[in-house]
Amino acid sequence: MAGLTSLRSTRVPFLTKPKPSPLHHRPNNFSMNPNPGAGNRFPVTSIKAQQAEASTVNKEDELKAKDWEVRMLQEEVAASQGIRIRRRPPTGPPVHYVGPFEFRIQNEGNTPRNILEEIVWNKDVEVSQMKQRKPLSSLKKSLENAPPTRDFVGALREANHRTGFPGLIAEVKKASPSRGILREDFDPVEIAKAYEKGGAACLSVLTDEKYFKGSFENLEAIRNAGVKCPLLCKEFVVDAWQIFYARVKGADAILLIAAVLPDLDIKYMTKICKMLGLTALVEVHDEREMDRVLAIEGVELIGINNRNLETFEVDISNTKKLLEGERGQLICQKDIIVVGESGLFTPDDIAYVQEAGVKAVLVGESIVKQSDPGKGISGLFGKDISL
Numbered sequence: 001m002a003g004l005t006s007l008r009s010t011r012v013p014f015l016t017k018p019k020p021s022p023l024h025h026r027p028n029n030f031s032m033n034p035n036p037g038a039g040n041r042f043p044v045t046s047i048k049a050q051q052a053e054a055s056t057v058n059k060e061d062e063l064k065a066k067d068w069e070v071r072m073l074q075e076e077v078a079a080s081q082g083i084r085i086r087r088r089p090p091t092g093p094p095v096h097y098v099g100p101f102e103f104r105i106q107n108e109g110n111t112p113r114n115i116l117e118e119i120v121w122n123k124d125v126e127v128s129q130m131k132q133r134k135p136l137s138s139l140k141k142s143l144e145n146a147p148p149t150r151d152f153v154g155a156l157r158e159a160n161h162r163t164g165f166p167g168l169i170a171e172v173k174k175a176s177p178s179r180g181i182l183r184e185d186f187d188p189v190e191i192a193k194a195y196e197k198g199g200a201a202c203l204s205v206l207t208d209e210k211y212f213k214g215s216f217e218n219l220e221a222i223r224n225a226g227v228k229c230p231l232l233c234k235e236f237v238v239d240a241w242q243i244f245y246a247r248v249k250g251a252d253a254i255l256l257i258a259a260v261l262p263d264l265d266i267k268y269m270t271k272i273c274k275m276l277g278l279t280a281l282v283e284v285h286d287e288r289e290m291d292r293v294l295a296i297e298g299v300e301l302i303g304i305n306n307r308n309l310e311t312f313e314v315d316i317s318n319t320k321k322l323l324e325g326e327r328g329q330l331i332c333q334k335d336i337i338v339v340g341e342s343g344l345f346t347p348d349d350i351a352y353v354q355e356a357g358v359k360a361v362l363v364g365e366s367i368v369k370q371s372d373p374g375k376g377i378s379g380l381f382g383k384d385i386s387l
């Protein structure tokens with residue numbers, strides 16, 4: 001993100017003088033008349049109305065400029081943390097913009113650079129529309145009578161102790177941008193029940209519709225069908241509103257992606273999760289993201305994604321790489337549970353990530369594709385883990 005990192009050096013503060021406001025152009029006798037009404041060409045009321053109108057226009061312009069500057073600063077902070085995903089498509093400064101960022105937008109296309117960025121940009125629009133339909137105040141009302149959440153981390157630890165294998169988070173996943181449709185006859189409740197019967201400790205339910213063909217209805221239906229496993233809402237969170245929404249729809253845990261969220265967002269959102277009784281699964285893909293997340297107080301569950309969400313490349317040795325040396329030691333000291341995510345198909349794969357240090361795994365494709373997803377679990381572990 002050279003554009004952002006180079007911002008500081010290219011910033012030329014207030015090179016251009018602020019444009020005079022329309023009020024500066026008023027005729028001399030326009031508003032300074034100490035004796036209004038006497039021989040004035042402009043009636044006083046219309047002068048006041050014009051002044052008021054001009055000042056509202058100025059205020060609006062000013063607010064737009066401030067809003068834009070805040071966004072530029074947020075992007076600068078994100079870039080300084082190595083985050084390559086831009087939260088929204090870049091826009092030029094508002095009309096009449098004068099200020100430190102005026103040389104900022106240069107040669108930047110507003111097409112997403114990769115699939116993750118595209119998903120995030122879409123999510124931003126989707127969430128702002130959903131927020132209008134269901135404002136936070138109404139979500140908070142729905143939560144007044146919500147049943148308590150289930151202990152997601154507790155279920156993983158318990159399964160790990162009981163089976164000697166990493167606790168399984170089995171994913172209810174119909175499709176993905178990298179693999180297309182995984183299963184045509186997709187009944188989310190039936191799949192969820194089969195997973196539970198097959199020994200899954202927790203379930204992950206994709207809720208993104210556009211790219212993963214999931215939905216919040218699926219999450220709600222699984223919750224209401226009497227499934228006891230704690231449920232992870234698998235979503236691209238860009239706004240704290242989504243956390244409240246997930247809780248209303250029956251989630252016990254929610255995904256936060258470090259490639260998308262700067263540290264401050266992760267801190268703030270993990271606090272909101274705690275307040276709502278939800279577990280945050282904070283997902284990382286490389287060393288830098290792992291180090292950022294390890295420096296945040298209160299994170300108890302970290303997922304290592306073996307899939308690069310920008311390129312779709314899958315490499316399960318990523319889990320091992322990120323748990324080697326001091327990072328692994330720090331994770332042990334902090335008693336953090338690590339989840340090995342994506343690309344796990346065989347008992348050997350499970351043994352490999354377990355050896356690397358994970359206490360849990362997140363698996364979708366290899367089990368959802370089986371005609372009986374419950375039996376798919378025995379195939380994955382090489383053993384029936386339901387007993």
Ligand SMILES: O=P(O)(O)OC[C@@H](O)[C@@H](O)c1c[nH]c2ccccc12
Pocket residue numbers: 171173234283305341342343344362363364365366
């Ligand atoms: O189907 P797989 O390769 O077993 O992967 C499951 C899960 O790890 C993957 O769906 C996933 C991990 N992190 C994500 C973030 C968003 C969407 C999807 C994901």
